[in-house]
Amino acid sequence: MDKKRLAVNMAAQLLAFAVNMGISFLLAPIIEAKMENTYGFVTLANQFVLYAQIVVSALNTMASRFITIHIHRGEDQTASEYFSSVFFGNVMMAGIFLLPALVIVIFMGSMPFLNVPADVLHDVQLLWAFVFANFFLSIITSVYGISTYATNRLDLTSIRTMYGDIIRIVFLFGTFLIFKPTLWFIGAASLLSTAYTAFWNRRFTRQLLPQVQMKISNFRWKKVWELVSLGAWNSLTRLGQQLLDGVDILLSGALILDGNASMTMLSLAKMVPTAISSLMGTVVGVFNPQITIAYAEDNTENLVKIIKSCNRILIFIMSIPIAFLTAYGRDFYAMWQPTKDADMLQRLSLLAVGVLYVSMSIQVLYHVFIITKKVKWNSLVILGSGVLSSCLSLLLLKTTDLGVMVFPLSSMLTGLLRNLIFTPIYAARCLKIRWNRFYGDILLGWISIGSIVILGNLSRMVFPVDSWIKLILTGVVMGPLALALNFLIILRKEEREMVIGMFKSRLKGAK
Template sequence: MDKKRLAINMAAQLLAFAVNMGISFFLAPIIEAQMANTYGFVTLANQFVLYAQIVVSALNTMASRFVTIHIHRGEEKEAGEYFSSVFFGNVIMAGIFLLPALVIVIFMGNLPFLHVPADALHDVQLLWAFVFLNFFLSIIMSIYSVSTYAMNRLDLTSIRSMYADILRIIFLFGTFLLWRPALWLVGAASLISTCYTAFWNRRYTRQLLPGITVRRQDFRWKKVWELISLGAWNSLTRLGQQLLDGVDILLSGALILDESASMTMLSLAKMVPTAISSLMGTVVGVFNPQITIAYAEGDKEKLVDIIKSCNRILIFIMSIPIAFLTAYGRDFYALWQPTKDPDMLQRLSLLAVGVLYVSMSIQVLYHVFIITKKVKWNSLVVLGSGICSSLLSLILLSKTDLGVACFPLSSMLTGVLRNMIFTPIYAARCLEIRWNRFYSDIFLGFASIGTITVLGLLSRMIVPIHSWIILLLTGVVMGPLALLVNFFVILRKQERNMVIGMVRSRLKGEA
């Protein structure tokens, strides 16, 4: 395992993630203060795009896997055919989705499943138009992101993503100062950011993979079908995950009487859990190229070692924000959204983050299903749990007075059961190792979260939090303490060296 490159990639990815999340959390209260109970439409627009991406992912999910493996096996011609086939396949899919996107935007005021206030209709229509345009551009250009993945240079895309986020916030602040704040400006800013990222991804492809380019003569329907036949199972996985995590925003707006208020409340409550989940994906994504390369090289011992290291690094990093949300969440929400009920926000956010108590320790195992091409059973189980979650939500909504809390509660229950019973056992089977090999990592994660949460609750009893300054000072003290505990308790020597390398790379300004 290339520990130096892994450390550099990790540092760059985390820096880009921090900038992105900082912008999101800073922007949300500004929009909500200017346009009460409308921020939920930003989340809902992105949720609709995610449903479309579920279909698109049937072609794109396996692209990185096939291109990377063929490049590292010296089969450049084969890699080029997959590259071109995915590009033209995405162009075709963008054309197919254009008509329904136009229908949704034009007839938004008459859609039975979407209730938009009359005074915000034009603004929401423009927002969704920009969100859809951003989606079309991102799927067409997505194949160009494979180059940095295949050559294990994720640091390059991370830095450009950070610059793209900075460009996005400059545009938003500039337009908010010149004109009145509007939802559609959020969509326009995202489109500008995607254009910038797409330009650099295409440039990196020419630099890192000079022999790989889009050629019409390299397009193969056979390659497209091969990718779709495997990727369709991953689309089912994403559909199940969306039923677990995303359909609640739509249902809360359609089924609960206080429509936009409940949708906004749930959207705000899920921002921190979603950010934590995104951070988890960022950390896992750093390991995925090396996992894929190790599999391509046929080194099973190296592959399992990388997976175990990723699990421990995940616990080292992820247990801290999860524990801090558990201990300090109410104080954070009281300061961040002073016009909302902090207790309700805290309850909803803890339900939304509940599944991460388990999944944070084994999230990398989902990539095992992809590289081994054993995605069928995982897809069916995730889809089944998503359907069960949606049905349970509807039952709880009709039989109890839990209200909007029904949705994250159902998602948490089904997600925890799946990750405790199925995921670690089936991943071990795919790797042909002992069935309970990954349960020690899950229990290690429980121990880490529990220890840090107790420390946080004790500190909160000693120093009550009533202002941003006290909250930040508490984080300054408790954050390093939690890192120190995890550094010596969770990490082995090899992961400690990796973390030290990551810190050194940032101090030296390496890229």
């Protein structure tokens, strides 16, 4: 395991993530203050794109796995064929999705399940047009992002992604200051950021993988079918995950009496849990290239070692924001969204983040299913849990007065059940190791979260938080204490060296 490269990649990825999340949390209250009960349409637009990405993922999910393995085995022509097949396949899928995207945008006002108020219809139409355009550009150029993955240089993409986010925020603040704030500025800014990142990913591909040639003559229908036949199971996984995490926004707007208000409340409450999930994906993504490379080299011992290190690094990082949300969430929401019900926002966000109490310790195991090509059962289980979650939501909505809370509650219950019973056992079976090998990591995660929550609640008793200054001061003091606690309790020698290397990389980058 290349600890130095992991440290550099991790530092760059976390920096890019911090910039992106900072922008998101800064914009949400501004948009809600300027255009009350409309922020939910931004989330809903992105959710519609996620449904389309479920189909696209059938071709793209396995692409990095196949291309990386063939490059590291010296099979450049085969890698070129996969690369070209993915690119031109994505172009064809973008063309297929263009017509339904136009229909949705043009006839949005007559679609009752969207329930768009007439006074913001034109603005929402433009927003969705830009969101769809951003989606098309993203899928067409997505294959270029594999170059930094295959060469384990994720830091290059991370830095350019961060610059793209800075371009996005400069554009947004510029337009918001000069013109009347409108929702479609958000979509336009995202498109601009994606174009910048795509340009640099294409350059990185030429620099890092000069042996991989993207040509129409390298396109192979056989390669497309091979990727789709395996990736289709991952599409089912994405569909199940969307039923667990994404359909609630649409249903809350369509089925609850105060639709737009509930949709906006749920969208705001899920921002912190979504940010934590994105952070978790960022950390896991740093390890995925080395996991894939270790598998390509048939090094099972090193593969399991990397997975266990990733689990501990995940706990080291992820337990802190989860515990802080548990302890300080209500105080944060009261200041971040002063016009909203802070208690309700806290309840919704804790339900939304509940599944991470388990999944944060074993999230990397989902990549095990991909590299071993054992995706079928995982996909079926996630799809089944997504269907169960949706059915449970509708049942609770009809039989209880929980209102919008039924959606994150149902998702949490089914997610916990899956991650406690199926995921760790099946991953161990795919790796041909002892069935209960990963349950110790789950227990370790609970110990870490519980310790930090206790520490946070004791702190609140001594130093109540009722202003941004006090919240920031609390974070400045409690954050390092929580890190030190995790550093001593959670990490082993090799992970401690990795974390020290990550901080050294950040310090060098700051000079």
